[in-house]
Amino acid sequence: xxxxxxxxxxxxxxxxxxxxxxxxxxxxxxxxxxxxxxxxxxxxxxxxxxxxxxxxxxxxxxxxxxxxxxxxxxxxxxxxxxxxxxxxxxxxxxxxxxxxxxxxxxxxxxxxxxxxxxxxxxxxxxxxxxxxxxxxxxxxxxxxxxxxxxxxxxxxxxxxxxxxxxxxxxxxxxxxxxxxxxxxxxxxxxxxxxxxxxxxxxxxxxxxxxxxxxxxxxxxxxxxxxxxxxxxxxxxxxxxxxxxxxxxxxxxxxxxxxxxxxxxxxxxxxxxxxxxxxxxxxxxxxxxxxxxxxxxxxxxxxxxxxxxxxxxxxxxxxxxxxxxxxxxxxxxxxxxxxxxxxxxxxxxxxxxxxxxxxxxxxxxxxxxxxxxxxxxxxxxxxxxxxxxxxxxxxxxxxxxxxxxxxxxxxxxxxxxxxxxxxxxxxxxxx
Amino acid sequence: xxxxxxxxxxxxxxxxxxxxxxxxxxxxxxxxxxxxxxxxxxxxxxxxxxxxxxxxxxxxxxxxxxxxxxxxxxxxxxxxxxxxxxxxxxxxxxxxxxxxxxxxxxxxxxxxxxxxxxxxxxxxxxxxxxxxxxxxxxxxxxxxxxxxxxxxxxxxxxxxxxxxxxxxxxxxxxxxxxxxxxxxxxxxxxxxxxxxxxxxxxxxxxxxxxxxxxxxxxxxxxxxxxxxxxxxxxxxxxxxxxxxxxxxxxxxxxxxxxxxxxxxxxxxxxxxxxxxxxxxxxxxxxxxxxxxxxxxxxxxxxxxxxxxxxxxxxxxxxxxxxxxxxxxxxxxxxxxxxxxxxxxxxxxxxxxxxxxxxxxxxxxxxxxxxxxxxxxxxxxxxxxxxxxxxxxxxxxxxxxxxxxxxxxxxxxxxxxxxxxxxxxxxxxxx
Numbered sequence: 001x002x003x004x005x006x007x008x009x010x011x012x013x014x015x016x017x018x019x020x021x022x023x024x025x026x027x028x029x030x031x032x033x034x035x036x037x038x039x040x041x042x043x044x045x046x047x048x049x050x051x052x053x054x055x056x057x058x059x060x061x062x063x064x065x066x067x068x069x070x071x072x073x074x075x076x077x078x079x080x081x082x083x084x085x086x087x088x089x090x091x092x093x094x095x096x097x098x099x100x101x102x103x104x105x106x107x108x109x110x111x112x113x114x115x116x117x118x119x120x121x122x123x124x125x126x127x128x129x130x131x132x133x134x135x136x137x138x139x140x141x142x143x144x145x146x147x148x149x150x151x152x153x154x155x156x157x158x159x160x161x162x163x164x165x166x167x168x169x170x171x172x173x174x175x176x177x178x179x180x181x182x183x184x185x186x187x188x189x190x191x192x193x194x195x196x197x198x199x200x201x202x203x204x205x206x207x208x209x210x211x212x213x214x215x216x217x218x219x220x221x222x223x224x225x226x227x228x229x230x231x232x233x234x235x236x237x238x239x240x241x242x243x244x245x246x247x248x249x250x251x252x253x254x255x256x257x258x259x260x261x262x263x264x265x266x267x268x269x270x271x272x273x274x275x276x277x278x279x280x281x282x283x284x285x286x287x288x289x290x291x292x293x294x295x296x297x298x299x300x301x302x303x304x305x306x307x308x309x310x311x312x313x314x315x316x317x318x319x320x321x322x323x324x325x326x327x328x329x330x331x332x333x334x335x336x337x338x339x340x341x342x343x344x345x346x347x348x349x350x351x352x353x354x355x356x357x358x359x360x361x362x363x364x365x366x367x368x369x370x371x372x373x374x375x376x377x378x379x380x381x382x383x384x385x386x387x388x389x390x391x392x393x394x395x396x397x398x399x400x401x402x403x404x405x406x407x408x409x410x411x412x413x414x415x416x417x418x419x420x421x422x423x424x425x426x427x428x429x430x
Numbered sequence: 431x432x433x434x435x436x437x438x439x440x441x442x443x444x445x446x447x448x449x450x451x452x453x454x455x456x457x458x459x460x461x462x463x464x465x466x467x468x469x470x471x472x473x474x475x476x477x478x479x480x481x482x483x484x485x486x487x488x489x490x491x492x493x494x495x496x497x498x499x500x501x502x503x504x505x506x507x508x509x510x511x512x513x514x515x516x517x518x519x520x521x522x523x524x525x526x527x528x529x530x531x532x533x534x535x536x537x538x539x540x541x542x543x544x545x546x547x548x549x550x551x552x553x554x555x556x557x558x559x560x561x562x563x564x565x566x567x568x569x570x571x572x573x574x575x576x577x578x579x580x581x582x583x584x585x586x587x588x589x590x591x592x593x594x595x596x597x598x599x600x601x602x603x604x605x606x607x608x609x610x611x612x613x614x615x616x617x618x619x620x621x622x623x624x625x626x627x628x629x630x631x632x633x634x635x636x637x638x639x640x641x642x643x644x645x646x647x648x649x650x651x652x653x654x655x656x657x658x659x660x661x662x663x664x665x666x667x668x669x670x671x672x673x674x675x676x677x678x679x680x681x682x683x684x685x686x687x688x689x690x691x692x693x694x695x696x697x698x699x700x701x702x703x704x705x706x707x708x709x710x711x712x713x714x715x716x717x718x719x720x721x722x723x724x725x726x727x728x729x730x731x732x733x734x735x736x737x738x739x740x741x742x743x744x745x746x747x748x749x750x751x752x753x754x755x756x757x758x759x760x761x762x763x764x765x766x767x768x769x770x771x772x773x774x775x776x777x778x779x780x781x782x783x784x785x786x787x788x789x790x791x792x793x794x795x796x797x798x799x800x801x802x803x804x805x806x807x808x809x810x811x812x813x814x815x816x817x818x819x820x821x822x823x824x825x826x827x828x829x830x831x832x833x834x835x836x837x838x839x840x841x842x843x844x845x846x847x848x849x850x851x852x853x854x855x856x857x858x859x860x
Contacts (some may be wrong), residue, residue, distance in 0.1 A: 112629070313737060
């Protein structure tokens with residue numbers, strides 16, 4: 001089964017906002033065998049919204065829109081698409097009551113007049129409940145079974161409504177009508193860290209241009225280089241078999257540089273490894289300024305493993321809070337092997353954890369010297385008193401350098417737990 | 431002048447890649463007075479590519495495509511669009527020689543056969559040189575002056591070719607034909623924090639639906655709600671005057687909820703305010719886990735103002751590192767006004783700074799209780815010993831809640847420095 005997507009909003013068309021909803025919808029529908037065959041983006045212009053939805057309905061008969069359901073005057077999706085189906089707008093009492101209750105409970109005030117239009121819906125439609133926000137979604141269908149589902153544009157609300165309501169509905173509908181799965185494209189992603197694209201290509205050899213006829217893409221980013229193998233025009237089970245075989249062959253060549261697959265996050269992987277070993281972690285951060293702690297604590301359930309840490313941005317706090325010796329700072333500087341080691345050990349002892357991690361570097365744009373240019377970073381791990389440090393020259397701007405530093409120290413801990421060779425510092429092709 | 435954009439590639443349609451080219455093109459063309467009126471995204475399917483380009487040509491007469499110019503077999507843009515214009519494909523000797531030289535120089539090998547197709551172009555076209563990669567762009571035009579410009583999909587190559595070749599060409603063409611620059615879209619964004627979309631609408635009253643005839647968009651996000659006023663069909667200077675006047679009227683109604691404009695970052699604004707006052711800052715973070723420190727340190731030059739802080743994720747570290755009293759924790763809990771106040775004061779005294787900021791909350795998904803549900807957060811500011819705390823019920827998932835908590839405490843400090851009324855806790859429409 002195919003469907004089309006129409007994303008609505010001046011902010012998308014003008015380039016103020018990047019359309020992340022479209023990618024999310026494509027991935028979620030692919031997983032249930034529905035292909036998004038085409039996508040249109042239009043501004044908040046009623047005539048153009050109507051034209052785009054009309055054309056998509058005519059071509060494909062199944063359309064999802066995002067955006068234009070909120071309480072403000074630039075939100076025009078519902079009446080415009082309602083009119084395409086010949087429906088007038090009516091006030092829905094149940095939605096109004098729910099909105100009023102929500103406001104009273106949440107803000108202690110009556111529903112503002114401007115929000116009442118959220119309770120207006122096209123006559124004879126199906127309301128898609130929104131458990132993640134106030135704007136309900138709408139499903140409209142004509143007597144030939146052609147339909148439009150309108151979702152909110154706020155990504156969190158859109159994603160929630162998609163999972164709760166729309167995906168199950170479309171799946172049921174496919175089953176009821178015996179609709180066939182589209183020739184969906186499936187993929188497998190292997191995530192590598194701390195190895196350059198060109199070094200990966202060398203390791204892969206002939207596989208770099210494709211694995212058993214499947215295309216292989218190199219996708220570099222701040223986490224490292226992702227390797228994605230893709231297959232289409234093959235039934236689901238056979239596709240999965242071929243993807244698994246391709247992944248096995250890649251794994252054989254790339255080995256320990258692969259830390260995960262699909263959307264795996266290095267911080268979550270390291271926390272899980274700590275959990276298996278009953279280890280606890282604390283962090284001492286200079287140039288990363290809290291980013292490593294933030295990555296750990298963005299993982300639900302991290303509180304039994306991650307104990308906290310010190311952001312020792314100023315040198316005085318390295319001495320006072322972490323016990324780095326003033327002599328070390330004077331002799332070797334804040335960005336040095338010695339300081340990184342004392343930071344890792346200091347925070348481990350202070351917080352009484354199994355592991356201490358440290359990051360100290362020159363994030364730029366200022367502060368570089370010929371000996372220690374911008375991008376120079378030292379990271380260290382102290383695991384039960386055994387301290388290892390490594391230096392890296394990070395490419396990228398200030399925030400890329402900071403993020404890559406967290407990825408490096410996490411990878412060092414991952415390797416130590418797996419008794420793998422320690423990774424070298426991050427290197428990139430450019 | 432209007433044009434349409436057709437972005438081509440399975441990876442875009444499947445959601446593997448987020449389409450950043452579209453936003454870049456929209457902004458660059460807006461700056462020379464060209465509006466992108468509609469955007470379509472299609473996969474690597476020749477029939478659908480042809481249909482999308484044909485329809486866009488029919489509607490608007492000016493089309494830019496991105497993608498599908500590379501050497502791989504899924505790149506079909508040139509022959510498909512050539513056929514729309516009735517052109518056959520011919521080998522271009524100059525491109526072939528350039529490709530051969532590039533390969534020899536760059537890789538030390540002869541041009542692979544698979545790359546020869548990059549030298550095939552539609553007959554009677556204009557080649558747009560690519561100084562940033564190997565695939566040249568193509569300009570095709572019919573005898574009625576309708577045109578398609580084909581750009582590569584790799585963002586770096588697309589951006590280079592756009593700036594070097596296509597933008598000047600379109601600008602010259604507009605001048606030669608007397609096309610009006612009237613459709614230029616300009617905008618002004620005012621950033622608000624800690625106020626709900628609907629409360630903004632109520633404050634704005636009639637302005638919510640437009641300011642002096644200019645459209646006003648409400649753009650909610652984790653930073654708060656951005657208000658963007660947009661103008662088109664007006665010459666540059668007059669547009670700027672009208673935007674300034676609209677911004678003034680909005681400012682009058684929304685007042686201190688506006689913390690900045692365009693891409694201003696609250697952390698950078700607060701750092702600047704500290705700098706003006708010679709103030710220094712330290713942070714005590716529980717549920718935010720380093721995110722506040724990370725925001726401060728992502729701002730270049732923050733090291734003279736931001737001294738560091740403590741990530742007191744575990745309760746023991748709140749006592750040990752920040753001096754929170756065990757009795758406070760036992761009596762009121764870690765997420766309480768009292769604890770937030772002692773955290774802010776503790777870190778300020780410890781780091782010897784002017785300001786101490788603290789965040790403690792329940793980020794979820796676990797850990798909520800009926801009295802303190804997930805999303806409950808206390809933030810506190812200690813400025814020279816004067817401590818203020820506020821509670822908020824944050825909407826959103828774990829990471830949205832954490833980010834919004836940092837935005838709230840930063841906004842509290844901003845307001846304190848400006849002697850503005852303290853903001854209440856974050857509220858959203860949902």
